[in-house]
Amino acid sequence: MTPLRIALTTLAALSISGASAKEEWKTETLRGETGLTISIPVAAVNKVDAKDSDNLMFFSVGAGLNGDLVCMAHRTVYPKGVTRAAFAAALATERREAFCQHDSKTVSGVNIGGSESFERNGSQGAICTASFTDSAAKSPGQVQSQLIIAAPGKAYFLTCIVEDEDQDMAEFGWSSFWAEKVRHMQDSFRVPE
Helix, strand or coil, rough: CCCCHHHHHHHHHHHHHCCCCCCCCEEHHHHHCCCCCEEECCCCCCCCCCCCCCEEEEEEEEEEEHEEEEEEEEEEEECCCCCCHHHHHHHCHHHHHHHCCCCCCCEEEEEEEEEEEEEEEEEEEEEEEEEEEECCCCCCEEECCCCEEEEECCCCCCCEEEEEECCCHHHHHHHHHHHHCCCCCCCCCCCCC
C-alpha cells in the first residue's frame, strides 16, 4: 500500500470513526420469530429473500475508503449423518477453522485471522475469521467472519464480509473500522433455544 493510500485511508477512518462513536443500533426480530434476534446498524435494511424461510437476513452497507460490509444469516439442517452433538463437538475444537476455508479456484492468499469457540444459551458456537483474494469478485479483497451456532434442530450461520479493492485494503478496513461492528452483531445474535 502506498504512503498516500495509507494517509487517505487513515484520514477517512478517523473521520468516520468519530461519527461511528454515535452510531445507533436497532434490534431486528428475524422472520418475526420469537428468540431469533440481532442488533444491526440503523442504516442497514434487511433485504431477506421472503421465499426461503431459512434465509434470515441480508444487508450491505458502505463506509467510503473502509470498503463495504455485506452480512447475511441463514439456518440449515445438520448434514446427513451428522448429529447436533457431533457438529457442536467439532465447533468446540480447532476444526471450526474449516468454516474459514475456500475451495474455489479463484480464491488465493487465505490467511486465517483467528477462531474461537463459545457457548450461548446452551448451544455450542464458534467464530472464524479469514482474509483472502477472490479474483472472480467485483472487489477481490475480502475479510470474512463466520459465526456458527449448533442450536436444537438446525445450525445457524451469520456471515459478514468486508470487500475492498485488494486484500491489504480489506484487512485495513476490517481492523480499523468493521471488526468492532461485526463483533457487536455477532455478540447480539440470538437463536431459539
